[in-house]
Amino acid sequence: MALELKVPEVGESITEVLIGDWLKKVGDAVKRDEPVVMIETDKVTVELPAPADGVITQILITAGSSAQVGDVVGMMEAGAVAAAAPAAAAAPAAPAPAAAPAAPAPAPSGETRVMPAAARELATRGLSAQDVTPTGPGGRLLKEDVQRAQPAAAPTAPAAKAPAPALGGSRQTEAVPMTPMRRRIAERLVQSQQTAALLTTFNEVDMSAAMAARKEWQPLFTERYGIKLGFMSFFVKAVCDAVRLVPQVNAEIQGTDIVYHNYADIGVAVGGGKGLVVPIIRNAERLSFAEVEQTIADFGARAKANTLKLEELQGGTFTVSNGGVYGSLLSTPIINPPQSGILGLHGIQDRPVARNGQVVIRPMMYIALTYDHRIVDGREAVTFLKRIKECVEEPTRMLLEV
Known part of the structure; x- marks a missing residue:
């Protein structure tokens, strides 16, 4: 019996995919649920499995070509595997090298x-x-x-x-x-610019306390949790604290309503094998520093291997992007619709600052909050960013929730 190999539903709002490498060629025998071809979306790469035991008889859409959800990319014959040998002989595999x-x-x-x-x-x-x-x-x-x-x-x-x-x-x-992926990124960036009233406000953070805490507790932290303590956990936890103070930053517009979230699903931008992706730390407000670091490390490793799940890339309420790892000193990040805010982190530089009437050198970082002015007023944006600054400059405040 002839069976069609169709592009499956791979996620909400995804209608177009890129056909990746064919793992089987015409004439190859396959088992039920064995991967046949890779399907690449703007977010993840998934495998299209064989629906039954059988033999691949046709490849209709080749690697590198675009396809729509529901398109037939190939055909297979279910049933006797004995047909595999003739199929392989009849297939144009031999002329291909010529x-x-x-x-x-x-x-x-x-x-x-x-x-x-x-x-x-x-x-x-x-x-x-x-x-x-x-x-x-x-x-x-x-x-x-x-x-x-x-x-x-x-x-x-x-x-x-x-x-x-x-x-x-x-x-x-x-x-x-x-x-x-690049087309989808382009569409979302244009959508963000055209539908939201974007505005960016800035502040700077003295990283001395965070750096001192990391240096002091790094050996014990690594020994206990098997992972290094980074700065992203400080900022993710600071965001969780700040959205309680300014819930508008953690909200979104749906029609004529403003929907407030009583949880913090924080997207963290990480570099992957297919480019920049933003997996979501679910209920980040409930996680410890170690759990945040472990989650980010896991996301980073699986992003490079293109094994992130689609559901891990959808539904965030706020995003943190660290351009500092690439050398950025200052930027105006663009929000990820329908979210209403994104926090941009930047490189740490020793700079002269005034402290108690004295000029001293401190490790400083510029931070930027881009927000949707339709929901968030300027006063609220400044309050949010100031709270981030306070939490990172005095990390114990996050632990004591004061």
């Missing part, structure tokens, strides 16, 4: 289609698409093609930077399709 040598022909004319992962790999290695032979379906250039490229190709990149060849060389451009 077609690969023809792929270099389009390269000089600039017609090679470069997959997004391959484009990133080219940029990392300092190569151009013309330096690599594509082996993907339809002459597509895959990430693996770039990784297999000879090391000797790398020195050609510095040569292109020399002034003389640059002036006399060819002028090339390359169009790389936006991935679903």
